[in-house]
Amino acid sequence: MNGGNQICTIINSGNASRYIRPAWFKNGTLSTVAFDLRVGPPPEGYVSHYMTTGIGIECFSSAHKIISKKMGAQTGSIALLDVSEVLAEVNDEAEPLIKFIEQGLPHCGLIYVTASQRQIQEAKATLCFLAQKNLMSTKDIAMTALNK
Amino acid sequence: MSNKVTFIYNYSPSDLDFVNNKQIAYEGYVTRKHQVWEFSSKPAETHKNFLSGGEFDKWCNHVDSIEIDFQKEYCSSIVALTSCEGVRFEYWENVLWDFTDAVKEYTEQRNDLKEAYHSKISEESARRFLFLAPLLVDHKFHIYIDSSNGCVNVDFCTRDNGLLSTFISENGHVHYSYVAQNKKIFKITGTAKFKNSKDFIKFNKVLQML
Numbered sequence: 103m104n105g106g107n108q109i110c111t112i113i114n115s116g117n118a119s120r121y122i123r124p125a126w127f128k129n130g131t132l133s134t135v136a137f138d139l140r141v142g143p144p145p146e147g148y149v150s151h152y153m154t155t156g157i158g159i160e161c162f163s164s165a166h167k168i169i170s171k172k173m174g175a176q177t178g179s180i181a182l183l184d185v186s187e188v189l190a191e192v193n194d195e196a197e198p199l200i201k202f203i204e205q206g207l208p209h210c211g212l213i214y215v216t217a218s219q220r221q222i223q224e225a226k227a228t229l230c231f232l233a234q235k236n237l238m239s240t241k242d243i244a245m246t247a248l249n250k
Numbered sequence: 251m252s253n254k255v256t257f258i259y260n261y262s263p264s265d266l267d268f269v270n271n272k273q274i275a276y277e278g279y280v281t282r283k284h285q286v287w288e289f290s291s292k293p294a295e296t297h298k299n300f301l302s303g304g305e306f307d308k309w310c311n312h313v314d315s316i317e318i319d320f321q322k323e324y325c326s327s328i329v330a331l332t333s334c335e336g337v338r339f340e341y342w343e344n345v346l347w348d349f350t351d352a353v354k355e356y357t358e359q360r361n362d363l364k365e366a367y368h369s370k371i372s373e374e375s376a377r378r379f380l381f382l383a384p385l386l387v388d389h390k391f392h393i394y395i396d397s398s399n400g401c402v403n404v405d406f407c408t409r410d411n412g413l414l415s416t417f418i419s420e421n422g423h424v425h426y427s428y429v430a431q432n433k434k435i436f437k438i439t440g441t442a443k444f445k446n447s448k449d450f451i452k453f454n455k456v457l458q459m460l
Contacts, residue, residue, distance in 0.1 A: 128392035131407035134415045141368055141397045191435055219417060224427040224439045227415040230405075231429040234413075 110203040113210055115186045118151035118202060119165030120233065122179040132181075132234045134226040137212070148203065148211025154182070159238075159246050166243045168208050176240055181233035188232055192225050199225045306384060308336045310447040313380045318373045320353060331380070342387035349379065349393055352402075356395040369400035375418045376402055381450035382424075389460055408460050416456075428459050 126136040140146045152172070154165040165180050185202055192200050199221050205211045212229075214222050312334040331346065332339050339346070353371060360368040379393075379402040392405045396417070406414040412430025419425065424442040429435065438459065444450050 128405070129390035129407055131390070131392070131405065131413060133392045133394060133405045134403060134413075135392075135394045135396075135405075138396060139398055219419060220425045220427075220439065220441055223415055223417045223425045224429075224437060227413050227427040227429045228435070228437065230415070231413050231431075231435065 110205075113153070113185055113202040113204060114189065117154050117156075117161055117165075118183045118185050118188075118210060118212070119154045119161075119169065120149070120151050120181045120183065121169050121173060121176060122181050122233070122237065123176075124178045126178075132230045132237070134223070134230050136181075136233065137226045137229045139214075146211075148205065148213045150205075151183070151202070151210050151212055153208045153210055159243075162238050162243045163247050166240060166247075170240075172209075179237050179239045180243065181237045183229070183232060183236070188229065191232060192228050195221070200229075305337050306451050307448050309334060309384060310381055310450070312337070313377060314447050318377055318380075320357065320371045320373070320376075342384050345383045345386045346380075348391075349376075349383065349402075352393040352395060356397070359397075368397045371395055372400040372402070372420045374420045374422065375400065378402075378418050378422050378424070378450070379404070381447050382418075382453055385451065385454055385457060389457065406457075406460055414456075414460060424453065424456075426456055 120136070122132065122136055126133050137149050139149060152165060152168045154161050154168060156164045161182055162180055165182065169176065169180060189198075189200070189202070197216070199214065199216045201213050201215055203211050203213060214225060216222060216225075312331065316331065332343060353376075356368075356371065382404075386404070390407050394403050394405075395401070396403055399420075401420060402418045404416045404418075406416075408414055408428065408430055410430045410432075412428060414426060414428045417425045422444060424444075425440075426442065427437060427439040429437050440456075442453055442456060444452070
């Protein structure tokens, strides 16, 4: 987490969107590299997500607008994660493995609160599995918005 | 699963000059992988023989003996691996090339950005990946280097639309986690620990989950 003495608000619900690069897909499966920490520059202590609103395609469109504004036009995909579902599926041990924290909404960060590589690997695999269940290409999102 | 089948082809004079309406029987092997039937002229047993017939041990001895050096361009020490005597690479050399592609991509990223931010590739993690390499040939996988620690990761897709993710640590432990859904999402997570390079063949027990 950046800023050792900052008080960060924890997020327990809502939809967190993550931009998925085309290179993160191989053989039709999303790789765990999609949930790796970016080492820099500058190094990050969290995996960037953007909180989004709406239901179904509206949620994807909202995420697409936010992500395009922050990152410019992209050719990959957007994954939507239901934060409460993700926390329930990943944090199934005595101590939590991940947290979502505000980083200047709609920007938020997923942080790994465990140092165990085994636990981090399981968390990343679960995140990938969940992300792939609710994923849409930016091209399809844009086309759907145009057809409305 | 592999079944021996016989295909009968009819060749007409327009296809081949020296064949005149001849029936040709072509025998091969059909294997079902990932819900797709694939035809191969070599039996699946060939690779099984590779693993059990001493070639795997020769491969491990060779990997144990080499210096793994990622400073050289195009991973010349990795390319030299294919000169290992007594080992047939034709069934699984694509695994080595996928690995060298991953190393090359990582090295280029590391050179583009400031080196201080990307960890050096862990040579011990890479060495242990090479022990495992022959086991990966029948599977669909993605190899990448984790930039926070330089270790090799391999992700596999499973027959049931799940994911098996593996992380090869510097100390030789292979952390794996298999996530899929039956009635609910389930996970099978563990760590494989091998004290002898030739024991890496037992990682096949984990890969059987694919």
